Amino acid sequence: MHMSDALISPSVAAGAGVVAVSLIAVAIEVCTRKASTLNPTRREYLFPLMGVLGAFVFAAQMINFTIPGTGSSGHIVGGILLAAILGPWAAFLTLSSVLIIQALIFADGGILALGCNIVNMAAMSCLVAYPIFFRTLVCPNASAARISAASIIASVIALVLGAAALSAETALSGVAALPMRQFLVYMVVIHLVIGVGEGIATAAVLAIVRHYRPDILFENNLSDTKPTVAHRAARVISLFAIAALIIGASFSWVASSKPDGLEWSIEKVAESPTLANPDTNYHRIAAQMQEQTALMPDYDTSLAGILGSGAIILGVFVIAYIFRYQPRR
Amino acid sequence: MHHYLTFNDIHFNYPHAEEALRGVSFTLQHGEHVAIAGANGAGKSTLLMLCNGLLMPTSGWVDVGGVRLTEQSLQTIRQQVGLIFQDADNQLFMPTVEEDIAFGPSLMHLTDEEVATRTSQAMHEVGIEHLRGREPHTLSGGEKRRTAIATVLAMTPSLLLLDEPTTGLDPRSRRQLIELLRGFRHTMLIATHDMDMIADLCPRTILLNEGVVAADAPTEKIFDDASLLERCGLERPLSWQAMKF
Amino acid sequence: MSRRLYEALYLIDATEHTARLKTPLAQIDARAKLVVLLTFLLTMLSLPAERLSNLMLFAIYPITMAAAAGIGYGQVLRRSLIIIPFVALIALPNIFYQREPMLEVYGVVITRGWITLLAITLRGILAVQGVVVVIASTGLYGTCRAMQRLGVPHILASQIYLTLRYIRLMVEQALHLQQAVESRLFSRKTLPLTLWARLTGRLLLLSIGRGEAVGRAMASRGFVGQMPQLPYRHTKRWRRRDSTYLVVWCSTLLLLRVLHFAEMIF
Numbered sequence: 001m002h003m004s005d006a007l008i009s010p011s012v013a014a015g016a017g018v019v020a021v022s023l024i025a026v027a028i029e030v031c032t033r034k035a036s037t038l039n040p041t042r043r044e045y046l047f048p049l050m051g052v053l054g055a056f057v058f059a060a061q062m063i064n065f066t067i068p069g070t071g072s073s074g075h076i077v078g079g080i081l082l083a084a085i086l087g088p089w090a091a092f093l094t095l096s097s098v099l100i101i102q103a104l105i106f107a108d109g110g111i112l113a114l115g116c117n118i119v120n121m122a123a124m125s126c127l128v129a130y131p132i133f134f135r136t137l138v139c140p141n142a143s144a145a146r147i148s149a150a151s152i153i154a155s156v157i158a159l160v161l162g163a164a165a166l167s168a169e170t171a172l173s174g175v176a177a178l179p180m181r182q183f184l185v186y187m188v189v190i191h192l193v194i195g196v197g198e199g200i201a202t203a204a205v206l207a208i209v210r211h212y213r214p215d216i217l218f219e220n221n222l223s224d225t226k227p228t229v230a231h232r233a234a235r236v237i238s239l240f241a242i243a244a245l246i247i248g249a250s251f252s253w254v255a256s257s258k259p260d261g262l263e264w265s266i267e268k269v270a271e272s273p274t275l276a277n278p279d280t281n282y283h284r285i286a287a288q289m290q291e292q293t294a295l296m297p298d299y300d301t302s303l304a305g306i307l308g309s310g311a312i313i314l315g316v317f318v319i320a321y322i323f324r325y326q327p328r329r
Numbered sequence: 330m331h332h333y334l335t336f337n338d339i340h341f342n343y344p345h346a347e348e349a350l351r352g353v354s355f356t357l358q359h360g361e362h363v364a365i366a367g368a369n370g371a372g373k374s375t376l377l378m379l380c381n382g383l384l385m386p387t388s389g390w391v392d393v394g395g396v397r398l399t400e401q402s403l404q405t406i407r408q409q410v411g412l413i414f415q416d417a418d419n420q421l422f423m424p425t426v427e428e429d430i431a432f433g434p435s436l437m438h439l440t441d442e443e444v445a446t447r448t449s450q451a452m453h454e455v456g457i458e459h460l461r462g463r464e465p466h467t468l469s470g471g472e473k474r475r476t477a478i479a480t481v482l483a484m485t486p487s488l489l490l491l492d493e494p495t496t497g498l499d500p501r502s503r504r505q506l507i508e509l510l511r512g513f514r515h516t517m518l519i520a521t522h523d524m525d526m527i528a529d530l531c532p533r534t535i536l537l538n539e540g541v542v543a544a545d546a547p548t549e550k551i552f553d554d555a556s557l558l559e560r561c562g563l564e565r566p567l568s569w570q571a572m573k574f
Numbered sequence: 575m576s577r578r579l580y581e582a583l584y585l586i587d588a589t590e591h592t593a594r595l596k597t598p599l600a601q602i603d604a605r606a607k608l609v610v611l612l613t614f615l616l617t618m619l620s621l622p623a624e625r626l627s628n629l630m631l632f633a634i635y636p637i638t639m640a641a642a643a644g645i646g647y648g649q650v651l652r653r654s655l656i657i658i659p660f661v662a663l664i665a666l667p668n669i670f671y672q673r674e675p676m677l678e679v680y681g682v683v684i685t686r687g688w689i690t691l692l693a694i695t696l697r698g699i700l701a702v703q704g705v706v707v708v709i710a711s712t713g714l715y716g717t718c719r720a721m722q723r724l725g726v727p728h729i730l731a732s733q734i735y736l737t738l739r740y741i742r743l744m745v746e747q748a749l750h751l752q753q754a755v756e757s758r759l760f761s762r763k764t765l766p767l768t769l770w771a772r773l774t775g776r777l778l779l780l781s782i783g784r785g786e787a788v789g790r791a792m793a794s795r796g797f798v799g800q801m802p803q804l805p806y807r808h809t810k811r812w813r814r815r816d817s818t819y820l821v822v823w824c825s826t827l828l829l830l831r832v833l834h835f836a837e838m839i840f
Contacts, residue, residue: 006661006698010620028729035799045789047801048422051736052785055744056778058737062578063748065770073764076774085782097734101741104717105585107705108657112615175623175694176664177671177687201767201774208775209782215344216782303677305627305834313633317647324641325597383790404796412794418743419787424715424735428804433795435802464590464715466742484795 001187003117003166005110009173016169017115023123024096030089050086054094057082058101067197074197079125080134080154081202085209085216088126088135095122116169120162129158144207151206152199159195163187332356332392333516334380334488339389341375349375351540352389357488357516364527364548365520367537368562373520374415376537377490380518381410394487408437411481411515412490417473421465426457426476429465433484451483455509471502475509489515495523524566528552536561576752579745586714586742592645593713599643603816604712604720610823611708615701617831623690624676628834629697635827636703643711654702658695665694714738732801740784748777 035046057078064073082091096118103114110117134154138147167187171180210217334357342348349372357363365373378384379391382403391398393406414420423429430451434444452458455475460468468476474494481489494510495503507529510517519531527534527548534551536544538561544551551557552569564570593600599607618632640647672687709717715738722731751773755765765773789797 004657004661004698005615005619005701006657006694007664008619010616013619024730025727028727032729032800045786047733047797047799048736048788048792049782049785051422051733052740052744052781052788054733054737055740056781058582058741059579059744059748060774060777062582062745063752063770063774064578064764065767066764068767081778093730093733094737097730097737101714101734101737104705104709104714105582105589107653107702107709110701111611111705112619112701170664175690175697177668177690178664179667179671201771204767204771205775205778208771209778212779213782303679306630306677309627309630313630313637316634317637320637320641320647325599325644378790381794383793404798407794407796410794414787414791416787419784420791422736422739422788422791423804424739431804432792432802435804436796436798465739480795 001163001166001191002108003110003113003120003169004108005112007170007173007175008110008113008116009175010112012169012173013112013115015115016119017112020096020115020118020123023118023127024093027089027093027096031093034087034089046086046090050090050094053082053086054098054101057095057098061098065197065201067193068200074194076198076201077121077125077159078202079122079158080130080151080198081205083126083130084134084202084206088131091130092122092126095126116166120165120169124161124165125155125158128161129154133157144203147206147210148200148203151203152196155199155202156192156195159191159198160188163191333359333361333394334518335392336376336379337390337392339376339379339386339391341379341384341386349540350379350386353537353540353542354389355535355542355545357518359487360514360516361533362517362531363519364531364534365518365537366522366524366527366534366551366561366563367520368522371537371561372540373537374492377412377492377518377520380488380490381407381412383412408484409486410488410490411484411486413477413481413492413494415493415496417470417477418465420477420480421468421473424464426460426463426465426468426479427452429476430480430483433480437484447483447485451479454482455479469502471498471505474498474502474506478509487516489513489517491517491519491521493521493523494519495521495526522563524552524564525568528566528568536563538562576749576756579749579752583742583745583749586745589710590713590715592643592710593716595644597642597644597711599639599707599711601815602819603810603812604716605724605812606816606820607708607712608717608720608724609820610827611704613824613827614704617827618700619697621831623693623697624686625834626689626693626696628830629693629700631830632700632827633703634830635823636700636707639704639707639711643707645707645710650703650706651699653706654699657698657702661698662691662695665691668694728803729801740788743784744777744781747780748773751777 031046060078061075064075066073077095079091079095082094085091086094099117099122100114103111103117134150137150137153142150164184164187167180167184170176170178170183206217336353336355339350339353340348341350353372353376365376367373375384379386379398380393382398385398385400394409396402396406396409398406421429423432427448431444431448434447439447449458452461455478457472457475457479460472460476465473465476478491491510494506498506503526507526510519510530517531519527521527531548534544534546534548535542536551536557543561544554544557552565555565558564614632614635618629621629636650637647640650668690669685669687672685672690674686675683676686676689677684712720715735718726718731718734718738722728752765755769755773759765759769
């Protein structure tokens with residue numbers, strides 16, 4: 001899901017932006033360096049392939065399919081698909097540029113939120129889910145069933161991680177007063193289902209590509225080197241460890257029957273009008289940061305203020321309308 | 330006489346596929362305009378791509394301007410050889426026409442002024458100065474084709490290779506293109522099955538059939554032999570069919 | 575089914591069209607416009623959500639920009655309304671969690687939750703409007719050039735250019751494929767997964783082929799892996815009006831953020 005500018009605070013946007021920018025810088029470095037080690041023919045094709053595949057992803061994201069089992073429709077993000085063709089870093093760069101372009105063309109993704117979206121959608125799928133949960137499970141002669149399983153696992157992990165990050169960013173922003181825990185659970189569950197859909201879709205497309213163009217896929221990956229056996233074993237072990245950690249952590253948090261101290265006291269004091277937000281930790285920090293940037297003493301909005309603003313804006317609108325530039329036909 | 334392009338017993342096959350070229354040999358002199366005629370799948374495009382090293386022969390050798398085609402000589406040869414592909418959209422990949430034409434020269438380690446001069450010159454030669462700042466997708470088929478030619482001309486090549494240049498053009502654009510090509514003094518190798526264009530532009534024709542050179546002779550002689558043309562999946566040009574019966 | 579694709583094509587074309595008109599806003603250097611847009615977003619979004627009256631004043635930016643760009647504000651408004659469902663959905667719980675009263679209107683008590691809900695929705699709408707107006711008067715390529723001149727690395731910028739160049743083609747190709755499929759489906763529902771996979775798979779194969787063809791074209795002209803730095807020749811130079819624009823708007827926005835005009839006057 002896309003993070004919108006409406007729900008983000010500049011501090012969170014800046015933080016995510018820093019992460020995104022660093023990852024992009026690394027990706028550029030990795031791609032340039034790896035490109036120079038490829039043989040001339042491959043090297044020539046990496047850049048144009050990235051560009052055209054970016055356009056492909058843009059178009060493919062707008063074609064919906066019905067998710068089997070449910071009645072609704074969805075579209076893929078395409079991170080795992082791209083990574084299977086280009087390798088993790090090139091795919092990350094491609095997907096990031098697609099996100100930037102989408103933010104500019106559709107203007108609904110959010111400009112400040114780009115950092116978050118790049119991290120949630122591009123980084124999680126290409127840089128985390130793909131290398132750890134897809135590449136390690138798939139070898140050059142993998143069966144179709146294996147590829148499907150790997151696609152589904154990787155897609156689910158990618159989307160769930162992205163959803164978790166989105167929830168964290170929303171909570172940290174403190175704009176929406178959502179209870180973090182409930183929101184997190186809700187997002188994770190939804191994206192689990194969507195992830196399965198994306199995994200199946202990815203696997204189906206990979207099967208077609210593999211049938212007609214096996215040379216372009218992970219076995220002869222443009223920017224990947226084949227992992228050695230020991231390398232792979234280590235990764236497989238680590239993947240199970242990470243999976244266990246994630247599952248364990250979320251289960252313990254969600255299923256915890258002992259509310260933490262603060263919530264317990266809130267429950268005791270039902271209906272207190274001074275309660276701003278259940279997860280006050282995050283909200284308090286965010287509110288503090290916002291207060292510190294205000295130069296005037298905080299007084300909230302009043303009716304007179306709202307009406308007055310409305311009048312000012314109306315006046316501005318009328319003036320702008322009168323003096324607007326009219327393009328000649 | 331100093332040959333410009335030499336193909337010596339070239340064999341080529343795509344990976345996991347049958348041989349596309351089975352022993353092709355010919356030579357081109359400086360300034361010759363030669364057509365490579367053949368049906369679809371005869372190997373014309375493959376042959377052209379072997380001329381500038383996009384493909385490397387599986388056996389045999391290629392000489393371009395006296396330089397043997399190898400992995401090391403690729404860049405030198407590519408500065409001398411300009412290949413214009415069938416699909417113009419794949420060659421116009423920059424945001425504007427001007428930047429597309431400047432692409433080649435700016436990779437040649439020239440100064441900014443030299444790049445600018447070459448760009449203007451190429452646009453002038455082809456007659457597209459008015460399209461300078463346009464985006465490629467706004468151009469018509471004929472304009473795209475001419476712009477693609479300009480992108481190659483800006484590198485001042487000695488050998489021009491054209492792959493089906495008249496495909497998809499309306500009669501006026503086609504006529505403009507033929508007139509343009511007629512004025513070129515470069516060595517030209519045109520892969521096509523537009524027999525009327527061959528009659529107009531190329532005194533010599535190489536007939537390619539299933540990866541083998543079926544004939545290499547003056548164009549008139551080849552057009553006289555209707556059965557040969559038919560065997561190669563071609564026909565006499567319409568203008569000839571009317572004249573000679 | 576193909577609505578989204580048509581919409582994308584329309585938006586791309588419309589953006590480039592309006593950017594080419596000789597409007598006052600189009601004459602301003604794109605870098606200035608981008609910096610002001612960023613300032614707008616930063617100042618507006620750093621406002622605490624309760625300050626609705628303060629927030630409303632930020633509408634000055636998109637309203638005047640739209641007028642200067644020769645774009646009807648109605649169009650801009652309409653485009654910005656699209657995000658309401660998504661944003662409002664997430665902000666809805668505010669009503670339940672922020673119950674303290676804030677205003678009284680003719681005896682009806684409005685809680686903080688409602689105010690913040692309105693504010694969040696308004697933020698979203700205004701953010702979209704700001705982006706729409708700036709992009710419409712600058713164009714996609716213009717914006718990327720400005721980003722590059724502001725420091726975006728060359729490789730990323732050329733990647734974006736290349737993608738932009740082929741998006742149109744790719745969307746058209748996708749449309750053709752989708753229409754071919756649709757004409758054989760009798761219902762107007764979305765594609766079943768198998769058909770979708772075949773369509774997307776075909777599109778992907780076409781893209782890979784085109785990517786390689788572009789690679790061949792690039793290689794034929796001497797490309798060895800690094801995009802050349804093309805000389806900027808026809809880009810406008812920074813003029814005094816750009817500085818004026820930048821300074822005036824940035825200070826206005828900062829003032830709007832820091833002072834409560836409406837509260838002070840009324």
